[in-house]
Amino acid sequence: MTLLSVVVAVLAVVVVPHVLLTFGLVSRIRALQQIIAVPARDPDLPRPGAVVRPFSLTDTDGVTITEDDLTGPVHVGFFSVGCGPCRTLSDALVAAPPAARFVSVVAGDPAEDATGRMVAKVGALGQVAVIDVDDPVLAAFGVNSFPTLLHTHGGVVTASGSRPSHFADVASPVA
Known part of the structure; x- marks a missing residue:
C-alpha cells in the first residue's frame, strides 16, 4: 500500500x-x-492604397470613362458573363444598390445574348462598359478574378472584395 x-x-x-x-x-x-x-485576404484582389493606373473605357452610351473620372467615391464592379458568383453578386447589388456612384465593367462578347442580359441587369446600378477578358483595364485596376468590387476615392483603391458586405463602414480618405 x-x-x-x-x-x-x-x-x-x-x-x-x-x-x-x-x-x-x-x-x-x-x-x-x-x-x-x-481575416484572410484574397491575393487576387487589389490592395487598398493601390493607385488606379491610366485607362480608358467607353460605356454602352458612348461616354468615355478614364481614371480622371474617379475623383470622388466610386464603386467599380468587374463581372464576367457566365460566372455564377457574378450573377449572384449582381443580383445582390441590384437589390441593395450602393450609395456611391457605380461603374460596372462586364467581360464578355457584346454580340452574345448573355452579355446583353448582364449589361441590362447591372445597368440599373450606373454606367456599364463591356470589355474583352484580356482588356488592359483589368491590369489598370489590378483585377485578377471575377467578380471583383472596388471602392475608389480620388483614383485610389480604398477597399476591395467580392461581396457587398466587404464594404460595410468603408470611409473615404480625406483628399
Missing part, C-alpha cells in the same frame, strides 16, 4: 505542473489569436 501511495504522489508531482503549463499555453495562444485575428 505504501508503494502505491509513493507512485501516486510522484505522478501527481510530475503531472500537475504539466497540466498547469498546458492550460497556461492554451490561454496565451487564444489571447494572441484574438490580437492578430485578421
Whole structure:
C-alpha cells in the first residue's frame, strides 16, 4: 500500500505542473489569436492604397470613362458573363444598390445574348462598359478574378472584395 501511495504522489508531482503549463499555453495562444485575428485576404484582389493606373473605357452610351473620372467615391464592379458568383453578386447589388456612384465593367462578347442580359441587369446600378477578358483595364485596376468590387476615392483603391458586405463602414480618405 505504501508503494502505491509513493507512485501516486510522484505522478501527481510530475503531472500537475504539466497540466498547469498546458492550460497556461492554451490561454496565451487564444489571447494572441484574438490580437492578430485578421481575416484572410484574397491575393487576387487589389490592395487598398493601390493607385488606379491610366485607362480608358467607353460605356454602352458612348461616354468615355478614364481614371480622371474617379475623383470622388466610386464603386467599380468587374463581372464576367457566365460566372455564377457574378450573377449572384449582381443580383445582390441590384437589390441593395450602393450609395456611391457605380461603374460596372462586364467581360464578355457584346454580340452574345448573355452579355446583353448582364449589361441590362447591372445597368440599373450606373454606367456599364463591356470589355474583352484580356482588356488592359483589368491590369489598370489590378483585377485578377471575377467578380471583383472596388471602392475608389480620388483614383485610389480604398477597399476591395467580392461581396457587398466587404464594404460595410468603408470611409473615404480625406483628399
